[in-house]
Amino acid sequence: MRHNYGKIRVVLYGAGTFLVLLSLWQIAAMTSNSEIGFPTPVAVIGRFFHMLSNKVGSYTIWGHTLWSLSRVVIGYLLACVLGVVLGLTMGWFPYVKALFKPVFDLLRPIAPLAWIPLAILWFGIGEKYKYFLIFIAAFVPFTLNSYAGAVRVDRQLIGAARMLGASHSQVFFRIVVPSAVPSIFSGAQVALSNAWMTMLAAEMVRSSEGIGWLIIAGQGINDMTQMIAGMLAIGIVGFLLANGMRLLERRCLVWNNQGK
Amino acid sequence: MNKKVKVQVTDLTKRFGDLLVLDKVSFEVYEGEFLCIVGPTGCGKTTFLNSLTHLYEPTSGKILFNGEEVNLEKHNIAYIFQEYSAMEWLTVRQNVRFGLEIKKDYKNIDRKVDEALELVGLTKFAGYYPKQLSASMLQRVVIARAFATHPELLLMDEPYGQLDINLRFKLEDEVVRLCKQTNTTVIFITHNIEEAVYLGDRILVLTNKPTSIKEIIMDELPHPRDIAAPEFVEMRNRITDLIKWW
Numbered sequence: 382m383r384h385n386y387g388k389i390r391v392v393l394y395g396a397g398t399f400l401v402l403l404s405l406w407q408i409a410a411m412t413s414n415s416e417i418g419f420p421t422p423v424a425v426i427g428r429f430f431h432m433l434s435n436k437v438g439s440y441t442i443w444g445h446t447l448w449s450l451s452r453v454v455i456g457y458l459l460a461c462v463l464g465v466v467l468g469l470t471m472g473w474f475p476y477v478k479a480l481f482k483p484v485f486d487l488l489r490p491i492a493p494l495a496w497i498p499l500a501i502l503w504f505g506i507g508e509k510y511k512y513f514l515i516f517i518a519a520f521v522p523f524t525l526n527s528y529a530g531a532v533r534v535d536r537q538l539i540g541a542a543r544m545l546g547a548s549h550s551q552v553f554f555r556i557v558v559p560s561a562v563p564s565i566f567s568g569a570q571v572a573l574s575n576a577w578m579t580m581l582a583a584e585m586v587r588s589s590e591g592i593g594w595l596i597i598a599g600q601g602i603n604d605m606t607q608m609i610a611g612m613l614a615i616g617i618v619g620f621l622l623a624n625g626m627r628l629l630e631r632r633c634l635v636w637n638n639q640g641k
Numbered sequence: 642m643n644k645k646v647k648v649q650v651t652d653l654t655k656r657f658g659d660l661l662v663l664d665k666v667s668f669e670v671y672e673g674e675f676l677c678i679v680g681p682t683g684c685g686k687t688t689f690l691n692s693l694t695h696l697y698e699p700t701s702g703k704i705l706f707n708g709e710e711v712n713l714e715k716h717n718i719a720y721i722f723q724e725y726s727a728m729e730w731l732t733v734r735q736n737v738r739f740g741l742e743i744k745k746d747y748k749n750i751d752r753k754v755d756e757a758l759e760l761v762g763l764t765k766f767a768g769y770y771p772k773q774l775s776a777s778m779l780q781r782v783v784i785a786r787a788f789a790t791h792p793e794l795l796l797m798d799e800p801y802g803q804l805d806i807n808l809r810f811k812l813e814d815e816v817v818r819l820c821k822q823t824n825t826t827v828i829f830i831t832h833n834i835e836e837a838v839y840l841g842d843r844i845l846v847l848t849n850k851p852t853s854i855k856e857i858i859m860d861e862l863p864h865p866r867d868i869a870a871p872e873f874v875e876m877r878n879r880i881t882d883l884i885k886w887w
Contacts, residue, residue: 535726537722537724537725537726538726538728540691540696540720540722540726541720541722541726541783542739542743543696543713544694544696544713544718544719544720544796545719545739545740545743545744545786545790546713546714546715546716546717546718546743546744547714547743548714551743555739555743556728559728559730560730562730634730635770636729636730636731636732636770636771636772637729637730637772
């Protein structure tokens with residue numbers, strides 16, 4: 382009961398801050414004499430709902446969001462598979478580490494956006510360069526966290542498995558991989574946020590659909606309301622993705638949440 | 642009486658850089674024997690056991706199990722560590738199954754797991770995860786996992802250090818009973834002299850670093866042993882004198 386009361390209070394505090402900020406925005410927009418005209422939150426929310434059923438360019442905001450999400454999903458999943466495999470094997474097999482770690486360490490500080498010119502030259506201005514950029518953005522955290530998870534595996538557990546007669550592959554698949562899962566999930570969360578941000582940049586550079594395009598198109602016609610409505614969509618989808626990932630993590634790591 | 646040698650250790654030596662930890666240790670363990678190893682704290686007892694099982698490669702020396710080089714994938718050896726080594730992502734039941742699965746011993750696997758859980762009193766907690774258990778319960782999970790595999794050789798490195806005294810007595814008695822019943826050979830490391838006298842058939846007393854064998858003592862007191870009996874106290878005092886480091 383007490384616990385529920387605490388939860389309600391947290392939600393109320395959050396909602397309160399939100400309402401105060403919206404009110405301040407509304408007052409500021411109504412009293413502003415800027416020539417461009419700063420849209421009120423009421424106007425932005427109105428436009429947002431309008432775009433849910435009315436097309437901007439070729440799609441409604443649902444369609445644009447689906448385009449953006451599909452790009453993120455493809456780049457993200459590819460990064461997940463390759464990053465986890467590379468990270469775990471680098472963390473566990475010394476020769477894989479010797480082969481790939483120096484190259485990875487050299488490439489990982491390069492921001493995903495720095496790849497844009499090269500990516501366009503390599504893959505053209507279609508979908509592939511966007512997948513590539515999102516892949517790069519998600520690949521680094523997936524690899525780093527999988528690597529850390531494999532390196533930090535409890536030696537006692539490895540000793541116990543070996544003493545029970547586990548082969549090298551059994552130790553890897555039955556001890557190292559499950560031990561690294563919490564770390565991989567931490568990487569997945571960072572990778573998701575990186576992928577989502579990089580997708581917007583990729584769409585703003587060159588695209589004819591997606592939320593990034595929606596914002597850039599708004600700028601092209603001086604429609605600040607459309608731009609902010611697009612930003613609102615980014616926030617909502619980003620929030621849902623992050624919470625969805627947290628939910629998935631809680632479901633997959635039941636054992637890690639027990640006793641907390 | 643002709644006793645079959647289960648483990649033969651000859652001139653086992655282990656160095657970490659310049660530090661000589663084990664200095665030409667030689668002894669044998671007989672089939673079905675409960676050998677306790679005692680020594681001063683920090684004398685290298687764990688290093689000794691890890692070298693024995695090749696978790697650390699010995700610098701030199703030979704260890705034979707059933708007359709062959711130790712092969713962990715082939716020989717049925719279980720090791721109960723000082724620290725808990727329960728897999729956090731597996732339930733208690735899955736942890737106990739783990740050893741049998743690794744050994745691909747699927748015959749009557751559920752019955753074996755049930756028996757092992759019963760032995761350590763964790764039947765009611767079979768569906769729990771390690772993070773939900775107390776320290777003593779965690780160690781019992783590990784003991785159950787070891788016993789479920791019916792090992793030929795059981796290595797125990799101060800396994801009861803974290804347990805409360807009642808549970809400790811209960812498990813000590815259970816381990817002795819089970820090992821005698823299944824003719825399991827045990828090497829049991831402890832710094833608790835009373836525990837060594839209570840459990841062992843022989844007690845191997847180690848010196849401080851570099852570790853070597855100071856004396857091997859026969860412990861032929863009848864089971865169950867009475868820790869207040871004069872012979873028991875006499876043997877405990879004798880070993881205490883042997884490993885005095887103060």
